[in-house]
Amino acid sequence: MSGGPLSCFSKQGILLISILHYGVGISRLFNKGVGDSVELPSGLERKDLMSMEWKYNKMVIAEFEDNFTLPRSQFEGRLEMNENNFSLTIRELTLQDSGEFLVSAASNEGKQTPTMTIHLQIHEPISKVAIQKKMKLLANQSCSVWLLCNVSVCSNLSYTWERGNETYRDDQQIHFSLSPADGDISVTCNASNSVSWKSASTTVKCSNDTTTPDLTDNTRMKDTRSNSQAMSIYETVGDLAVPRLNTPQTLYDKITFGRQPEAPSSSNQEVL
Missing domain, CATH: 2.60.40.10 (Immunoglobulins)
Incomplete structure (x- = not known):
């Protein structure tokens, strides 16, 4: 499953400081917040x-x-x-x-x-995270679930999803199947950039009256820092930049997620 619909949701390590040597000079990278x-x-x-x-x-x-x-x-x-x-x-x-x-x-x-x-x-520090949810009741009475992590900024973001005791990394959205026997399933999205981190949680359940709200209203927020920007093809919900949910064309029976970010190319890079 691909990540967000825009390249602005690229991945970057937390508080990365790279130190590279170029001949007689030295080059350094500092990441700071507004x-x-x-x-x-x-x-x-x-x-x-x-x-x-x-x-x-x-x-x-x-x-x-x-x-x-x-x-x-x-x-x-x-x-x-x-x-x-x-x-x-x-x-x-x-x-x-x-x-x-x-x-x-x-x-x-x-x-x-x-x-x-x-x-x-x-x-820009992350000020808000929310989970957009779409659920579909299938003919076999199971449910197909799509969850999208919406963040108040669009810059160098990384994602981690927690579903029960399982953790999935580096994808803005996840897709999985549920049956009514699974009961309530708690899912958390953690979003971070180089200067801040926040998370939101929601509960999904498969039943005969399954609905598909656009944005969950039972997310639980964990604060780190405060501040938002929305892009032109986004819908604005509160102070979130909300992309369209990218619904898969086929049904998977497990969570799928995107490629891992490439490792830094320089052998002299230092992460603090």
């Missing part, structure tokens, strides 16, 4: 340095040569540079702060130091 602060390391010390500068998307935002200056930028009032190690602190992060930061320096002898590249990715 409203967070971040300290970007320069890898430098003030001793023996003649000059240095920070660039954001090729624009100089902080520099040192005899004294420290912070040219006007979108970070005005939120930016601070450490005078000893030249680290850069940005407060009250927004989605628009995502981008590439470069730090370079020259020694007193005029020798250029290796350039540090930092990729900063800002994510």
Whole structure:
């Protein structure tokens, strides 16, 4: 079974920090949430340095040569540079702060130091999760069940489903069959991105009067952080971005789920 109908529901590890080496330079990736602060390391010390500068998307935002200056930028009032190690602190992060930061320096002898590249990715924290449910009573009196995990954001999401004592990973929706003898079945969807995690639960039961509500109203929420965006082909339910339920064309007698995410390609990647 495929995941959500849009590629925006791609998978990404929780609080991933990748450290890759490219020749003489170093590249790092930081994931942060809206409203967070971040300290970007320069890898430098003030001793023996003649000059240095920070660039954001090729624009100089902080520099040192005899004294420290912070040219006007979108970070005005939120930016601070450490005078000893030249680290850069940005407060009250927004989605628009995502981008590439470069730090370079020259020694007193005029020798250029290796350039540090930092990729900063800002994510919207998940504020709400709900389960969309569709059930169909079949001729043999069993029920076909489709469940879709709807999340308030559409960015780098991972999913885990719990059904009884079983756990299924990395699919936005699941499909399975029930018989009336199975009774009440509790199902939970856990949704996460790099900066937040939330879950919702629902109960399904197969009976002769099985109905198919569009969105469950008995979900139980677990909070971690707060904030929502909906896309054009989505229906809006509360502050959820709700995709259309992708109903399979054939009936399965077990839960099916999508491909596992590919492992990171770099052997030097570090997950914190």
